[in-house]
Amino acid sequence: xxxxxxxxxxxxxxxxxxxxxxxxxxxxxxxxxxxxxxxxxxxxxxxxxxxxxxxxxxxxxxxxxxxxxxxxxxxxxxxxxxxxxxxxxxxxxxxxxxxxxxxxxxxxxxxxxxxxxxxxxxxxxxxxxxxxxxxxxxxxxxxxxxxxxxxxxxxxxxxxxxxxxxxxxxxxxxxxxxxxxxxxxx
Amino acid sequence: xxxxxxxxxxxxxxxxxxxxxxxxxxxxxxxxxxxxxxxxxxxxxxxxxxxxxxxxxxxxxxxxxxxxxxxxxxxxxxxxxxxxxxxxxxxxxxxxxxxxxxxxxxxxxxxxxxxxxxxxxxxxxxxxxxxxxxxxxxxxxxxxxxxxxxxxxxxxxxxxxxxxxxxxxxxxxxxxxxxxxxxxxxxxxxxxxx
Amino acid sequence: xxxxxxxxxxxxxxxxxxxxxxxxxxxxxxxxxxxxxxxxxxxxxxxxxxxxxxxxxxxxxxxxxxxxxxxxxxxxxxxxxxxxxxxxxxxxxxxxxxxxxxxxxxxxxxxxxxxxxxxxxxxxxxxxxxxxxxxxxxxxxxxxxxxxxxxxxxxxxxxxxxxxxxxx
Numbered sequence: 001x002x003x004x005x006x007x008x009x010x011x012x013x014x015x016x017x018x019x020x021x022x023x024x025x026x027x028x029x030x031x032x033x034x035x036x037x038x039x040x041x042x043x044x045x046x047x048x049x050x051x052x053x054x055x056x057x058x059x060x061x062x063x064x065x066x067x068x069x070x071x072x073x074x075x076x077x078x079x080x081x082x083x084x085x086x087x088x089x090x091x092x093x094x095x096x097x098x099x100x101x102x103x104x105x106x107x108x109x110x111x112x113x114x115x116x117x118x119x120x121x122x123x124x125x126x127x128x129x130x131x132x133x134x135x136x137x138x139x140x141x142x143x144x145x146x147x148x149x150x151x152x153x154x155x156x157x158x159x160x161x162x163x164x165x166x167x168x169x170x171x172x173x174x175x176x177x178x179x180x181x182x183x184x185x186x
Numbered sequence: 187x188x189x190x191x192x193x194x195x196x197x198x199x200x201x202x203x204x205x206x207x208x209x210x211x212x213x214x215x216x217x218x219x220x221x222x223x224x225x226x227x228x229x230x231x232x233x234x235x236x237x238x239x240x241x242x243x244x245x246x247x248x249x250x251x252x253x254x255x256x257x258x259x260x261x262x263x264x265x266x267x268x269x270x271x272x273x274x275x276x277x278x279x280x281x282x283x284x285x286x287x288x289x290x291x292x293x294x295x296x297x298x299x300x301x302x303x304x305x306x307x308x309x310x311x312x313x314x315x316x317x318x319x320x321x322x323x324x325x326x327x328x329x330x331x332x333x334x335x336x337x338x339x340x341x342x343x344x345x346x347x348x349x350x351x352x353x354x355x356x357x358x359x360x361x362x363x364x365x366x367x368x369x370x371x372x373x374x375x376x377x378x379x380x
Numbered sequence: 381x382x383x384x385x386x387x388x389x390x391x392x393x394x395x396x397x398x399x400x401x402x403x404x405x406x407x408x409x410x411x412x413x414x415x416x417x418x419x420x421x422x423x424x425x426x427x428x429x430x431x432x433x434x435x436x437x438x439x440x441x442x443x444x445x446x447x448x449x450x451x452x453x454x455x456x457x458x459x460x461x462x463x464x465x466x467x468x469x470x471x472x473x474x475x476x477x478x479x480x481x482x483x484x485x486x487x488x489x490x491x492x493x494x495x496x497x498x499x500x501x502x503x504x505x506x507x508x509x510x511x512x513x514x515x516x517x518x519x520x521x522x523x524x525x526x527x528x529x530x531x532x533x534x535x536x537x538x539x540x541x542x543x544x545x546x547x548x
Binding site for chain 2: 467468510514
């Protein structure tokens with residue numbers, strides 16, 4: 001089979017089945033609320049959100065590769081762009097911008113241009129330190145691990161913590177060189 | 187929404203306009219999230235009933251907000267004060283906004299005066315979840331039952347709301363019925379309002 | 381119990397609703413209650429006040445607090461029944477105490493916005509309620525806000541007071 005051309009984020013998003021973002025936002029809010037009630041400690045909630053994201057990322061990568069026709073990215077730079085322009089768009093309907101590459105080309109920032117997780121969220125005093133969107137960093141880490149990229153992901157800016165944007169720092173720790181046995185049959 | 191611009195800066199959430207409800211995410215994104223909700227809650231319980239109760243709780247939080255938001259946005263600030271009014275609001279307005287379609291049916295129970303049923307051939311949350319055999323009658327629709335209860339309870343119509351699989355003849359997959367059993371006070375008030 | 385009866389029970393003379401005596405040290409001042417005198421309360425579905433503000437009032441704090449109590453107890457019962465007879469959110473004035481009127485707005489989730497005022501500007505009051513309702517919706521939509529709990533946001537307070545200045 002001849003390789004298909006990679007599709008743009010807009011094209012993929014337009015072709016997939018979609019739901020009202022409010023259902024998504026409110027459901028995510030209900031999850032965070034449950035975690036806060038169950039786990040009490042903000043740090044524990046952050047960890048659990050990251051874990052949930054990781055679980056999602058691990059499962060989401062197949063769908064991503066199949067629907068976007070993106071073949072395995074050659075380098076980390078290209079990967080970051082694909083996450084920002086196709087990955088975010090395809091699932092959340094928004095895009096991100098890649099900025100601040102380091103000299104080695106192994107770490108960069110993803111700045112979200114819109115964030116459907118946080119509509120009307122405000123952290124109460126009791127939740128200071130809560131990384132409300134921590135699920136996103138988990139998703140990226142999980143997905144990249146499935147394409148042999150071990151990464152470390154941290155929030156640099158978080159509007160819920162008073163910053164002026166949502167910015168994730170993605171640092172490539174290790175890239176496993178062997179071919180990823182991906183089959184286009186999902 | 188295609189071509190979303192830069193995130194607008196608002197000093198505070200209160201400065202941000204209410205959403206018009208037109209923004210969308212992919213169904214997969216919701217499916218992944220929902221399945222994490224179910225899996226996380228599985229780790230917190232000993233039995234199916236408890237798992238359903240916790241999903242219902244999560245749904246309730248959604249329903250309570252959805253009632254206020256949609257009465258404002260879709261109903262021009264009209265409240266529902268009658269039983270049939272609030273049921274049809276759920277069956278039509280709430281379903282349409284949250285699940286993209288009106289529910290398949292809304293019926294009155296034949297055996298009990300205080301029971302109503304909203305049925306859906308393929309409830310959104312049951313479309314992408316396959317329940318393992320050992321979980322018996324577990325129904326993810328408990329989350330939707332919670333949404334319904336959240337709407338009803340907040341609007342002043344307390345009820346017990348449960349989700350059930352109902353086999354359909356000639357179909358492999360059962361439909362989901364959301365069974366609503368209203369509290370006595372609701373029926374008394376209805377009778378009084380005439 | 382009507383509001384006026386409650387006020388009388390509490391020793392607030394019905395004759396002084398216009399000229400209101402206030403003591404500062406051992407000196408007595410009498411203030412003319414301005415046309416925009418009002419106090420505003422948001423009451424949860426479970427009858428618990430979750431937000432209060434005295435807007436444009438010269439009342440002493442504890443007097444205002446007393447008034448809040450009266451509004452709550454006297455008017456809530458009336459609202460309880462009235463709310464089921466109409467699908468409108470704005471119930472207009474539901475109770476009065478001489479020149480003071482209690483106007484009420486009931487949201488879909490039975491959160492009640494209650495205003496004790498002496499202005500006759502019904503359109504302004506309705507607009508005030510509608511705008512506060514929208515602010516309340518934004519508070520409620522925050523998944524980390526527990527419905528029925530106290531509204532502690534200082535932005536909310538600032539905005540409600542600004543709306544009161546604009547409309548009342």
